[in-house]
Amino acid sequence: MTTTPQPRHGPTMQVYVMVWIGLVCIVGAEVLLAYAHLRTGVLLACLLALALVEAGVGLLFFMHLKYERARLAWWLIPVLLFVFLLMDHLWPDAFRLAAMRGP
Secondary structure, three states, X not given: OOOOOOOOOOOOHHHHHHHHHHHHHHHHHHHHHHHOOOOHHHXXXXXXXXXXXXXXXXXXXXXXXXXXXXHHHHHHHHXXXXXXXXXXXXXXXXXXXXXXXXX
């Protein structure tokens, strides 16, 4: 007797609400950190870390990467690095063009 594979079920509304509450808490922590009188380097590091966590949670749940095959997520990493590399090469050209326009 063979068994048919069960369909994979996605998240429920309760999961989305909990993720949204978590994201709102992260935004609240970012606002509190912005009003705290921290050194610039420490503030930047904390805000960037919280933003990375927030972006990761958004990608996992709202872009449904948590429920995709792992190969798809692993393909996104080199593509993202390639995009960052291209952006790094194009930024100086953008600044040069802005300086050529004049006042």
